[in-house]
Amino acid sequence: xxxxxxxxxxxxxxxxxxxxxxxxxxxxxxxxxxxxxxxxxxxxxxxxxxxxxxxxxxxxxxxxxxxxxxxxxxxxxxxxxxxxxxxxxxxxxxxxxxxxxxxxxxxxxxxxxxxxxxxxxxxxxxxxxxxxxxxxxxxxxxxxxxxxxxxxxxxxxxxxxxxxxxxxxxxxxxxxxxxxxxxxxxxxxxxxxxxxxxxxxxxxxxxxxxxxxxxxxxxxxxxxxxxxxxxxxxxxxxxxxxxxxxxxxxxxxxxxxxxxxxxxxxxxxxxxxxxxxxxxxxxxxxxxxxxxxxxxxxxxxxxxxxxxxxxxxxxxxxxxxxxxxxxxxxxxxxxxxxxxxxxxxxxxxxxxxxxxxxxxxxxxxxxxxxxxxxxxxxxxxxxxxxxxxxxxxxxxxxxxxxxxxxxxxxxxxxxxxxxxxxxxxxxxxxxxxxxxxxxxxxxxxxxxxxxxxxxxxxxxxxxxxxxxxxx
Amino acid sequence: xxxxxxxxxxxxxxxxxxxxxxxxxxxxxxxxxxxxxxxxxxxxxxxxxxxxxxxxxxxxxxxxxxxxxxxxxxxxxxxxxxxxxxxxxxxxxxxxxxxxxxx
Numbered sequence: 001x002x003x004x005x006x007x008x009x010x011x012x013x014x015x016x017x018x019x020x021x022x023x024x025x026x027x028x029x030x031x032x033x034x035x036x037x038x039x040x041x042x043x044x045x046x047x048x049x050x051x052x053x054x055x056x057x058x059x060x061x062x063x064x065x066x067x068x069x070x071x072x073x074x075x076x077x078x079x080x081x082x083x084x085x086x087x088x089x090x091x092x093x094x095x096x097x098x099x100x101x102x103x104x105x106x107x108x109x110x111x112x113x114x115x116x117x118x119x120x121x122x123x124x125x126x127x128x129x130x131x132x133x134x135x136x137x138x139x140x141x142x143x144x145x146x147x148x149x150x151x152x153x154x155x156x157x158x159x160x161x162x163x164x165x166x167x168x169x170x171x172x173x174x175x176x177x178x179x180x181x182x183x184x185x186x187x188x189x190x191x192x193x194x195x196x197x198x199x200x201x202x203x204x205x206x207x208x209x210x211x212x213x214x215x216x217x218x219x220x221x222x223x224x225x226x227x228x229x230x231x232x233x234x235x236x237x238x239x240x241x242x243x244x245x246x247x248x249x250x251x252x253x254x255x256x257x258x259x260x261x262x263x264x265x266x267x268x269x270x271x272x273x274x275x276x277x278x279x280x281x282x283x284x285x286x287x288x289x290x291x292x293x294x295x296x297x298x299x300x301x302x303x304x305x306x307x308x309x310x311x312x313x314x315x316x317x318x319x320x321x322x323x324x325x326x327x328x329x330x331x332x333x334x335x336x337x338x339x340x341x342x343x344x345x346x347x348x349x350x351x352x353x354x355x356x357x358x359x360x361x362x363x364x365x366x367x368x369x370x371x372x373x374x375x376x377x378x379x380x381x382x383x384x385x386x387x388x389x390x391x392x393x394x395x396x397x398x399x400x401x402x403x404x405x406x407x408x409x410x411x412x413x414x415x416x417x418x419x420x421x422x423x424x425x426x427x428x429x430x431x432x433x434x435x436x437x438x439x440x441x442x443x444x445x446x447x448x449x450x451x452x453x454x455x456x457x458x459x460x461x462x463x464x465x466x467x468x469x470x471x
Numbered sequence: 472x473x474x475x476x477x478x479x480x481x482x483x484x485x486x487x488x489x490x491x492x493x494x495x496x497x498x499x500x501x502x503x504x505x506x507x508x509x510x511x512x513x514x515x516x517x518x519x520x521x522x523x524x525x526x527x528x529x530x531x532x533x534x535x536x537x538x539x540x541x542x543x544x545x546x547x548x549x550x551x552x553x554x555x556x557x558x559x560x561x562x563x564x565x566x567x568x569x570x571x572x573x574x
Contacts, residue, residue, distance in 0.1 A: 007492060074568050078570070143532070153505075157547070159548045159549075159551070162546065166548070173530070175511070178509075179506055180501055181494070183494055186494075187508065271498050275500045275504055276500045327560060335564055374549050377550050379552065380550050382551065393556060394559075411563075412564070412567070
């Protein structure tokens with residue numbers, strides 16, 4: 001064990017702590033300072049789809065209903081041009097044991113921890129994944145520690161995160177509640193070192209393999225029910241695991257032409273590690289503060305190589321405002337009788353806009369819902385926002401300003417997504433990859449890796465590199 | 472002030488890093504404040520009061536020390552207040568769909 005518990009000393013031991021706590025030797029998959037064997041990592045350290053299905057059956061995860069939102073579709077058509085307005089379906093992931101799709105991700109991680117004989121599990125998450133890890137750990141009889149970023153320096157906690165702490169405690173986890181800052185990771189490493197617990201990272205190959213069943217089920221359920229693949233699936237995008245796992249699962253179900261659309265809540269302009277900005281956000285997940293940095297530099301994660309690589313799979317990436325997401329949450333409750341948590345409805349709000357552009361005979365699937373409750377509810381989150389000086393009003397959602405004003409649409413026809421320029425995101429990805437590689441000279445295999453990893457061509461990557469060199 | 476007894480469910484607080492010890496890359500406003508933690512568990516010490524340095528046994532059975540800040544801490548979150556900007560939406564959307572039906 002270690003003597004020096006200072007910030008710098010613990011961070012310097014990061015590699016060895018992580019390797020022991022995850023049980024994967026990532027060096028085996030490294031090919032160069034740029035490239036690694038992604039599929040090799042997924043196959044050797046992950047589980048097959050059939051194995052994941054078996055593991056998830058053991059803890060009642062998955063096989064959630066795919067529900068057609070008939071009234072929402074009627075509303076979409078009401079505000080669409082003639083012949084437009086696709087049918088909308090939603091995958092009711094709130095019916096998983098801890099209330100979100102994150103149970104899929106946790107189920108495989110915690111199964112793995114149990115198989116490898118770890119005495120407990122630990123997870124750094126302020127969101128649904130924390131509850132999922134706590135719930136799965138309870139099912140497998142493992143002790144569990146959750147580390148959460150909860151409070152600003154005034155001791156004020158985001159209601160959504162306070163609720164998540166309660167849920168974790170309800171599942172028998174020890175919950176560390178911290179103030180804002182990236183030093184959360186330092187605390188997490190110290191706890192891993194001290195306890196010898198398994199690190200239930202969101203970004204391991206087994207966590208991502210757990211999400212593949214979600215895409216697979218959507219594909220199979222749609223084929224059985226409608227005899228065809230969905231035209232588009234809208235996925236709430238944050239760290240990239242939801243997009244990656246869902247897209248891989250859809251491919252495995254044979255839905256190779258289904259468009260994968262990522263959707264994030266627009267929180268651009270708010271600094272994620274700022275004590276002041278922390279409580280001016282009304283969403284703690286599914287937003288651009290994760291979505292953009294994790295797409296442009298996936299290996300910023302808590303593992304050496306992130307198995308969640310959104311750019312490989314995204315066909316489109318759209319942004320929606322906080323006000324429109326709260327509007328969609330109200331719409332789902334009032335028109336469909338489904339009261340679900342707001343953050344998960346990011347993809348519903350985006351799908352509403354996407355469906356308006358699509359033909360009536362087309363199908364769009366909203367890929368998740370999540371549970372709702374005290375704290376994690378539009379009225380709780382908007383009350384908190386108002387108390388923290390954020391203006392709440394009805395109006396044109398184009399006037400939303402993250403941290404300043406949440407504008408709830410006056411009419412569904414005002415709902416619209418902002419298109420993110422995926423090529424710009426890809427260029428930013430290339431820039432990060434080159435920075436990480438330093439002076440290293442790229443081989444032909446590296447160029448191919450970069451092209452695959454950003455979902456583009458070698459020509460595109462070459463042009464991006466030329467532009468960087470000339471800048 | 473009420474004394475807490477051994478075995479009671481309590482909450483402790485610690486400063487993990489002072490403002491000066493914080494990571495160099497954190498935003499300026501965050502670097503001005505300490506990095507703090509709160510944790511709950513069963514009180515190991517007996518006859519202590521708020522503000523005392525105490526030891527707790529967490530639910531994983533580990534012992535952690537810190538300043539006692541709450542005895543039997545409540546969850547502060549709720550559903551908040553009704554939000555007028557949301558209350559109108561259900562009626563409006565139902566009316567829109569009804570319009571479509573009668574058209």
